[in-house]
Every structure is written in C-alpha cells, then in structure tokens.
Amino acid sequence: MINIDNKKIKQLAAMMKQEGVVEFELKEGEHFIRIKRESSNINMPPIQAAPAQPVSISSGSERKVEVAEETKEGPASGNQHVVSPIVGTFYRAPSPKADPYVKVGDKVQKGQVLCILEAMKLMNELEAEYPCEIVKILVNNAQPVEYAEPLFEVKPL
Amino acid sequence: MIKKVLIANRGEIALRIIRACRELDIRSVAVFSQADADSLHVRFADEAICIGPPDSARSYLNIPNIITAAQIAGVDAIHPGYGFLAENAYFADICEECGIRFIGPSSEVIRLMGDKSQARKSMSSAGVPIVPGTEEKFTSDDQLVKACEKIGYPLIIKASAGGGGKGMRVVETPDFLLKAYRQASAEAGSSFGNDQVYIERFLSPVRHVEFQILADNYGNVIYLGERDCSIQRRHQKLIEEAPSPALSESLRIEMGSAAAKAAKAIGYQNAGTVEFLLTESGTFYFMEMNTRIQVEHPITEEITGVNLVKEQIRIASGMEMKHRASFNTFFGHAIECRINAEDPVHFQPVPGTVETCNFPGGLGIRVDTALYPGYKVQPFYDSMLAKLIVRGEDREEAVSRMKRALDEFVIEGIPTTIDFHKKVITDPLFKAGKYNTSFLVGWDRRHV
Numbered sequence: 001m002i003n004i005d006n007k008k009i010k011q012l013a014a015m016m017k018q019e020g021v022v023e024f025e026l027k028e029g030e031h032f033i034r035i036k037r038e039s040s041n042i043n044m045p046p047i048q049a050a051p052a053q054p055v056s057i058s059s060g061s062e063r064k065v066e067v068a069e070e071t072k073e074g075p076a077s078g079n080q081h082v083v084s085p086i087v088g089t090f091y092r093a094p095s096p097k098a099d100p101y102v103k104v105g106d107k108v109q110k111g112q113v114l115c116i117l118e119a120m121k122l123m124n125e126l127e128a129e130y131p132c133e134i135v136k137i138l139v140n141n142a143q144p145v146e147y148a149e150p151l152f153e154v155k156p157l
Numbered sequence: 158m159i160k161k162v163l164i165a166n167r168g169e170i171a172l173r174i175i176r177a178c179r180e181l182d183i184r185s186v187a188v189f190s191q192a193d194a195d196s197l198h199v200r201f202a203d204e205a206i207c208i209g210p211p212d213s214a215r216s217y218l219n220i221p222n223i224i225t226a227a228q229i230a231g232v233d234a235i236h237p238g239y240g241f242l243a244e245n246a247y248f249a250d251i252c253e254e255c256g257i258r259f260i261g262p263s264s265e266v267i268r269l270m271g272d273k274s275q276a277r278k279s280m281s282s283a284g285v286p287i288v289p290g291t292e293e294k295f296t297s298d299d300q301l302v303k304a305c306e307k308i309g310y311p312l313i314i315k316a317s318a319g320g321g322g323k324g325m326r327v328v329e330t331p332d333f334l335l336k337a338y339r340q341a342s343a344e345a346g347s348s349f350g351n352d353q354v355y356i357e358r359f360l361s362p363v364r365h366v367e368f369q370i371l372a373d374n375y376g377n378v379i380y381l382g383e384r385d386c387s388i389q390r391r392h393q394k395l396i397e398e399a400p401s402p403a404l405s406e407s408l409r410i411e412m413g414s415a416a417a418k419a420a421k422a423i424g425y426q427n428a429g430t431v432e433f434l435l436t437e438s439g440t441f442y443f444m445e446m447n448t449r450i451q452v453e454h455p456i457t458e459e460i461t462g463v464n465l466v467k468e469q470i471r472i473a474s475g476m477e478m479k480h481r482a483s484f485n486t487f488f489g490h491a492i493e494c495r496i497n498a499e500d501p502v503h504f505q506p507v508p509g510t511v512e513t514c515n516f517p518g519g520l521g522i523r524v525d526t527a528l529y530p531g532y533k534v535q536p537f538y539d540s541m542l543a544k545l546i547v548r549g550e551d552r553e554e555a556v557s558r559m560k561r562a563l564d565e566f567v568i569e570g571i572p573t574t575i576d577f578h579k580k581v582i583t584d585p586l587f588k589a590g591k592y593n594t595s596f597l598v599g600w601d602r603r604h605v
Contacts, residue, residue: 035404073289086221086222087208087221087222087223087225087226089229119230120221120224120225144229146206146207146208146226147206147216147222148191148207
C-alpha cells in the first residue's frame with residue numbers, strides 16, 4: 001500500500017497548482033495513485049460563476065477522494081481569512097535569518113505585524129485588524145500572492 | 158523578441174492582445190479585478206493575476222499592483238490596450254524604470270500629445286495645418302475677447318488635458334464667451350486637475366477622418382489609410398468605416414503624408430493615430446494624436462491585411478516593421494459597429510446578464526468581443542459589448558453585409574444598440590456615404 005494520506009494529497013494538489021502540474025502518478029507494485037487537475041490552464045476560471053473546479057483524485061484502491069483547491073476553501077466555522085490587500089511577495093519574517101512574525105497557535109494583538117508583502121522593492125507590513133489566534137498559514141514563505149488571496153486563517157478573539 | 162507580455166486591460170482588447178501573443182508564440186499574463194474573475198481574458202491568457210477590487214481606480218489603474226504583477230510573472234513588456242493606462246506618461250515612465258518595455262511610444266511623446274495645446278504647437282511647427290485658434294493663457298477678459306474676435310465665431314473651448322467631451326464648450330456668439338470660458342476652465346480643473354484650456358474655431362459641418370500610423374525605431378514611418386469616424390454621439394464614436402467615402406486618392410495622399418510627417422517630426426514610435434477634421438470643401442486640420450491602439454483598429458486591419466497589434470509587439474521588440482510603403486489602395490471596404498449595453502432610447506448603460514447570444518458569421522465577418530452566454534455586464538466599466546466588423550469587396554457590399562450581420566446578431570437578457578445600428582445602416586444618407594459629425598444630432602426625434 002502506498003504510504004499517503006489526505007494531508008499529503010492536499011499538499012501535492014497545492015504543489016501541482018502552484019507549479020502548473022496537470023497530472024501526477026505514483027506507482028508502487030500493484031498500487032498506484034493518480035492526481036489529475038481538470039484543466040490544462042492553471043488559471044482557467046469556470047465560464048459560469050460556479051465554484052472553482054475541484055481537483056479529482058483517483059487511486060488504485062476503490063477509495064475516491066475529492067479535494068477542493070485549498071485557497072478556494074472557506075475558513076472553518078467561526079474562523080476568518082486574512083487576505084492580501086495588494087499584489088506582492090509574501091514573507092513570514094523581516095529577514096531570511098529572523099524568526100517569523102507569527103506561528104500557528106500564536107495569539108496576536110490588533111496592530112501586530114503578521115507578515116511582509118513586498119511590492120516594487122517596498123516592504124509593506126501587514127497588521128492584524130483585530131485580536132486573533134493564528135490557525136493556519138495558507139501560503140509559503142517567498143510565495144507571490146495576488147490581490148485578496150487568503151494568507152492566514154485566524155480565529156477572532 | 159519579447160517573450161512574455163502582461164496585458165494591463167480587460168474585455169475584448171485584452172483578448173485581442175492575447176490572440177496576437179499566441180500567434181507570435183509569446184506568453185501572456187492577464188490581470189483582472191475581482192469583478193472579472195470569470196472573464197475570457199483570464200481564461201485564455203497563459204497566466205492571470207488578480208490585481209484589485211471591481212473599482213478600476215483600485216485595479217486596472219492600480220500602477221503598483223500592475224507593476225508588481227509584472228515583476229512576479231517575470232514579463233519583458235506590458236501592453237496597455239486602450240483606455241485605462243494606455244496614455245498615461247507616468248505609467249510609461251515607471252515601466253521603463255522597472256526595466257519593462259511599454260508597448261507604445263515613449264513617455265515624452267505621450268506627454269507631448271496628451272497636452273492638447275502643446276500638440277497643436279508641435280503640429281503647427283511640423284507644417285501640419287491646425288484649426289485656427291489659440292493656446293494663449295489670458296490674463297484679462299479684454300485680451301480674451303479680442304483674441305476670439307480674431308479667430309472668428311462660432312468657436313469651441315477645449316481642455317488641454319482633456320478628452321471625452323469634458324471641459325468642452327461651443328460658443329456661438331461673443332455674448333456667451335466669458336461665461337463659457339469660465340465654465341470650461343472649471344470643468345477642466347475638476348475633471349483633469351488642470352484648468353488650462355485652448356480655443357479653436359468651431360468648424361461645421363465636418364467629418365472626423367483619422368490616419369493609422371506605424372513607426373519603428375529605425376525612422377520608418379508609414380500610414381495605413383484612414384478611418385472615417387463621423388458617426389458619433391456626444392463625442393463617442395459609434396460606427397467607423399475605412400476607407401472614408403469622402404476622400405479622393407490625391408486627398409488621401411495629402412492627408413496621410415501630413416500625418417506621417419507629423420509622427421516623424423515628434424519622433425513617434427509604434428502604432429498611433431492622427432485625427433483630422435475635414436470640411437466639405439476638402440480642407441483638413443489636425444485635431445489630436447492618439448498614442449495607442451484604437452478601438453476601431455480592426456477596420457484598418459481588414460482592408461490592409463496588417464495585424465496592427467502584432468506589429469506593435471514586433472516594433473516594441475526592436476524589429477524593423479514589415480511594411481515600408483504607405484497604403485493608398487485597399488482590399489475592399491470595412492465597417493465597424495460598436496455594440497453597447499445601452500437602453501436604445503436614452504443611451505444609458507445598462508448592466509445585467511447576457512442570457513443567450515448568437516454571433517453572426519460567414520465571409521467577411523469579424524466579431525471582437527469578450528461576451529459569452531452568462532456573461533455579466535459590470536456597472537464598473539465601459540458598456541461596449543462587442544465590435545462587429547465586416548469587410549466587403551466595395552462599400553455597397555460592406556453595407557449590405559453589415560445589415561445581414563446585424564440581423565444575425567442576437568444578444569438576449571440586456572438591451573443593446575443592435576437595433577439602433579440597423580436603422581443607421583439603412584438610412585439613405587448613410588447608404589450614400591453623405592454624412593458628417595452632426596449626423597446623429599436630432600436622430601432620436603426623427604426615429605423614436
């Protein structure tokens with residue numbers, strides 16, 4: 001049996017989306033797993049205002065899992081997304097060697113810096129608009145983000 | 158050659174540019190506002206980046222977000238399309254500073270032609286006829302009155318930084334001069350942040366005839382014939398045709414040469430358009446120069462066979478242009494109707510959802526649009542839905558083909574100007590090619 005769980009599949013799907021990979025297949029003996037994204041264009045929106053196309057996953061076993069693309073997923077109940085107010089590059093820390101501004105589980109005050117968004121060589125600090133707890137960090141360090149892209153899932157305090 | 162282009166626009170022109178990129182094997186990057194996430198330009202570009210909320214001031218005019226998107230995507234060049242940042246010299250400067258090529262002329266030329274009174278002066282010194290008038294700033298009412306007497310009435314006051322009819326006043330007699338001058342200045346100040354105005358004789362009846370120019374970085378400048386854009390409502394072009402029914406070949410050569418000479422004199426590069434007013438007696442005057450691709454460029458493409466957007470990209474890549482001779486003869490005749498989402502009586506834009514649509518087809522038909530069934534017409538942007546372009550062997554065939562194409566064109570769910578175009582196309586004056594910029598004045602009274 002291939003040693004892979006839902007979390008790993010989600011990570012793979014996110015990686016595929018980011019890298020523009022359409023299909024991924026892994027074989028081990030008689031077991032195999034194939035992850036396929038439905039469109040060949042990584043940015044293709046649905047033509048109608050429908051939810052984004054899901055990543056459909058089929059594996060060698062009978063089990064079928066449907067995983068929605070992570071960034072399109074809403075936050076868990078009671079939680080909120082902190083979204084990017086600009087187009088930029090996301091940095092978790094003020095410098096490559098420094099500690100990140102926030103980690104999962106941190107409780108932050110209103111006005112506390114969450115991350116840096118670099119745009120046109122300017123470092124823009126993004127501050128928390130309300131006291132909250134960091135539940136999830138949704139983008140990787142040094143990853144480009146677009147306008148309104150969810151960066152953190154937080155639980156308002 | 159440029160390898161990757163960001164398109165700083167939306168709608169049909171963004172799609173038009175993506176198509177040119179595809180054919181040139183160039184990667185395209187679309188940018189979009191949150192209102193346009195389901196747009197065709199987002200779908201057909203190789204990459205797409207959301208740059209802001211629906212309000213265009215915070216998305217399609219958001220220079221930091223667009224430049225950052227360009228840097229993140231790693232593009233060599235930005236194509237601005239028309240409208241939005243297309244004639245923004247500051248944006249062209251920033252592109253240059255960031256090492257991104259702006260597909261268009263230099264920022265100095267954009268700045269020079271953007272100041273309409275400066276443009277008049279430049280054209281005049283290049284030997285291009287300009288409408289009698291003055292760019293002088295007046296310190297006293299007395300000076301102003303005297304200067305206007307010399308120009309002759311009726312006259313028109315226009316904003317130097319202007320466009321789109323704002324800051325514009327027609328003055329029939331001297332009695333209304335001072336009031337109109339103050340109103341025009343105030344409107345110019347509030348609309349463009351610059352209250353400078355200039356005064357010209359108001360010529361009527363006239364036709365609006367413009368020449369398409371292409372200029373590369375090696376001093377080659379050609380014109381690709383003209384477009385007649387006299388069918389206008391409130392300074393908005395609705396129907397254009399090429400060639401103009403009003404031009405003889407000798408007049409075409411005279412006007413085209415003046416346009417090319419003007420472009421050369423100011424060091425113009427890339428595609429541009431020189432607009433003239435043409436009187437019934439065949440006298441022509443420079444009006445303004447547009448330093449971008451125009452909405453109505455397809456009719457020139459149809460009758461010359463030149464892909465203007467591809468030429469823009471090739472020229473911006475530093476290549477010499479393909480054609481060295483100006484165009485005085487053409488492949489037939491082309492007409493464009495701009496189909497807008499407007500209520501047909503008051504011409505007010507109406508947002509809504511396109512339930513179904515059918516585009517006309519067959520020989521000589523081209524539809525440039527970003528429309529599809531289910532498309533939502535947003536209240537935030539321009540109301541143009543589609544450009545219907547037809548080409549015929551001659552004008553007569555083009556007119557009857559346009560009528561046929563309009564009959565096949567179906568858009569359901571929102572009001573459009575399709576029926577209005579049918580009436581204009583079958584109007585005896587239009588059919589005879591005998592119209593001027595006043596054609597639509599009083600149209601509603603005659604037809605509703």
